[in-house]
Amino acid sequence: MRQFTAVVNPTAGGSAGVAALIPLARTLRAAGAEVEVEYSRDLDHARELARRSGERGRVVLGVGGDGMAGCVGGALAGTQALLGLVPAGRGNDFARALGLPSDPDRLADILLHGEPKAVDAIAVESAIHHGTAVLGSVYAGVDAVANRHANRSRALPGAAAYYVGGLRAVLSWRPASYRITVDGTPYERRGYTTVVANSAFYGFGRLIAPDARLDDGLLDVVVINHAPKRLFFTVMNELKTGSHIRRPQVEILRGKEVRIEADRDLPYGADGEVDATLPVTARVLPGALTVLY
Incomplete structure (x- = not known):
């Protein structure tokens, strides 16, 4: 027992x-x-x-x-x-x-x-995280700003907190220039966010990385590039079903180690905790955790 x-x-x-x-x-x-x-x-x-x-x-x-x-x-x-x-x-x-x-x-x-099953985890390296392991995702951009707003809105229920936080973040957002290095290959992008996902879900049930798997030894990198804000609100709504990945502004990369840098101080979140700023490196830990599910 x-x-x-x-x-x-x-x-x-x-x-x-x-x-x-x-x-x-x-x-x-x-x-x-x-x-x-x-x-x-x-x-x-x-x-x-x-x-x-x-x-x-x-x-x-x-x-x-x-x-x-x-x-x-x-x-x-x-x-x-x-x-x-x-x-x-x-x-x-x-x-x-x-x-x-x-x-x-x-x-x-x-x-x-x-039956216990092995799943992957993510090792996080930054100025304040030194190999800290998290489970779901690391994300840097408008979503991290929204998450910070939501965490400070304890009076609101979950969905409302994320919605209000997201609205505030998008309305005040200006595009960020990212340098995303995936397994040694750099990508220069400009837009709203970069999400390094082990889990398919983040942000209160949003299907950010529909093809992400917890046990494949890979991280899915979802980049939402620049678009008019009215279109971004549509993309946010499409996160409910994962249909956003069909948009030309949305790019999916995959790898085992991802470094995110930006042209300004941007917060990044890790499993809902938003207490640090870029740059950050996320590395997959294959089968590192045994879970009952």
Whole structure:
């Protein structure tokens, strides 16, 4: 019988996390599993708790949204520890890519009886990230600005926060000149954003990289080049279905290592956390993480 440690951050959507965890823990315990709960002070503490629990041979449950999933999962990348996710955030994009249910009984069945599967992760190198591993994507441009606005709008529900944040970001955006180096080959581009995707989803269910796979050892690089803002709003709407990739302004590259630079200080985001600026290098870590899904 698997034994679980749930890592919850009470300062970042913790009430939703606790609400999601209570019925799940009840079902796991009824099946005979032991469930302990650890409350983290911040993301660094959550990483420490995750590593410590993984070293004890426990399944580590990241309880929250993409920030917590990336934090806990990144801490376990490259180890033998098992990761489980309890989707309880506003975006839940990595959980969506895994196909995880929100129903506690169905999720409990996966956590108790599911076969562990290896997925890729992303190592991030920048002025403040030194090999930090994340799970879903690294993105730099108007979407990172929008994400920053959304993170500061805690009073709004998930979809509304991302919509309002996106509107503010696009209206004030001026095109950025990017230098994108993929496996040593440089590309000069001018536009709205560059997204390095391990997962197909980001930004509250937007299908940014429809062909991205979690276990193919490659990163999909989605570049949205310059276009009139009215057309960009159309592209944003097409992200719901992934049809934006048919636009001539949208370019898809693939590789194992991607460096993003720009002509000005631009924020970049990693799994929903936007706390750094370019340049940044993202490198795939093939099969680095074992997940129950």
